[in-house]
Amino acid sequence: MVVYLDCNATTPIDPEVRAIVLKYMFEEFGNAGSRTHLLGTTAKQAVQQARESVAKLVAAKSEEVIFTSGATESNNIAILGLSEQGCVTHRKHIISTMIEHKAVLEPLSVLESRGFEVTLLKPSLGGWISPEQVKSVLRDDTLLISIMHVNNETGVMQPITDIASQLEGHEAFLHVDAAQGYAKDIATLQNKRIDMISVSGHKLYAPKGVGALVTRKRGYRHLPLKPLLFGGGQERSLRPGTLPVPLIVGLGVSSELALLKHKSRLAYCLDFKKKAISKLQSVGAILNGDQSRTLPTTLSLSFPNLDSEAVILALKNIIAVSNGSACTSQNYKPSHVLTAMGLPEDRINGTIRMSWCHLTDEPDWDEVVSAIKKLY
Known part of the structure; x- marks a missing residue:
């Protein structure tokens, strides 16, 4: 074999995750948006439990978790969703790296076509970006720093904690594509200076087609993200559409098992x-x-x-x-x-x-x- x-x-689906996904696919199949019957209520409660589980893994609040179809969509919302904020505040500089996944590099190219300036940092021979590199290119008009947690090809972890410390006193948003590191390197992603975290279910023993974007509040305010899709109002209108309850529940159980x-x-x-x-x-x-x-x-x-x-x-x-x-x-x-x-x-x-x-x-x-x- x-x-x-x-x-x-x-990844393969964890047996415990598979069991709960099948339950909510064939038995508890209600729409989480249905409020007039028990199946809908059960689905809504299951989604909330999953939201809390995803949040707990990164020391966030449940209301800071937006469910998506995966890290690619989360990356797009995190990056393109700040476009209007950059234009309004005249902060149109973005810092990222040459080793990001295409799900980050391509949205950055879209912003470049809209007049944003993108600085891509070159890694060392060892495959990582130093905090000093980030500090050296940080500007007053820097809107966003987007740096992956773990590289998908080499497995090299970026020094996210030290990079975050370089941003003290700066208003720039910090986004981390954690598709490869979420649930594997837990402590790093609990850093409160990380504003956004992209998660993909099928990288951590949950089904394909589900992910999350953690959007930490600043004070009592949600981040100034704008949606890429419209209609329905689900997920604070940042990601409208009927929630895939079985997949979301699977992601939640995967997060619980990761902690355990x-x-x-x-x-x-x-x-x-x-x-x-x-x-x-x-x-x-x-x-x-x-x-x-x-x-x-x-x-x-x-x-x-x-x-x-x-x-x-x-x-x-x-x-x-x-x-x-x-x-x-x-x-x-x-x-x-x-x-x-x-x-x-x-x-x-x-x-x-x-x-x-x-x-x-x-x-x-x-x-x-x-x-x-x-x-x-």
């Missing part, structure tokens, strides 16, 4: 990573990214004298891996993340990504090593 090692693309089982999950993943590194380095694998800053769920590694597609093909009957972001896997251009880090072309071309979780079975590493050796 092929072992799935592509959890950064999407955080330590044991990370311990399993760390042990898994150590074994993988030991075996793969024996056949010449070079690790990409500063390993002291990576989550224990991801490995970006290069086989400099081999093409990544050849490696993936050789391993296809043993393990399922990728050579970069799932969202751009149909595009065979070199990784914009590894390129921005300054890795040489042969190393980029030989890079594969392995990512796993607490639900991942350990593969036969000796079989993996043997398949790679045959390529030399």
Whole structure:
């Protein structure tokens, strides 16, 4: 049986989550907006419980959680939703990085076309942005800083806490795309200076099609976000439309389980990573990214004298891996993340990504090593 090692693309659904999703899909199937009968009330209560669970994980308030279809939509609301505020206040400068997901880089390009100025910071060879870099380009007219929590290709965590401290006394909004880090690196996202957090359910053992945008109040005021869609008034009118109750409940249970089982999950993943590194380095694998800053769920590694597609093909009957972001896997251009880090072309071309979780079975590493050796 092929072992799935592509959890950064999407995770399996946790059995406890699957059970509750099916319950609210086939038994408690009411519309959370229906107020005249018990099924509607039950659905509304379930959504509220999920909202509280998502909020608790990042030390936010339930009314600060907006449910969306996933981190891509959350990123778009967080970035494009501030457009009017930038125009009104004449603050049209934005800071981000060269290694962001396309779900951040493309909305930023839209704002550039509207007259905003975007500064993209270059990462170190280790794949991270320093707080001093952010401080050096911060201006009086900076509206937004958008920096990912964990890179989806390398697993490198950005120093969000230290970056947030550089913003003390500045009014700029701080947005963190936490698609890869939410529920895995919990303490970082509880920092009150983070204004917005994007979450994606299918990266944390919940179904595809659900996510959240946490929008922390400043004082007693909600952030000055404007909706991208209109009609219905749901989610404070920031994300109108009938709520997908089963998916939302699944996201809520995933968040609850993350708090409950955080330590044991990370311990399993760390042990898994150590074994993988030991075996793969024996056949010449070079690790990409500063390993002291990576989550224990991801490995970006290069086989400099081999093409990544050849490696993936050789391993296809043993393990399922990728050579970069799932969202751009149909595009065979070199990784914009590894390129921005300054890795040489042969190393980029030989890079594969392995990512796993607490639900991942350990593969036969000796079989993996043997398949790679045959390529030399």
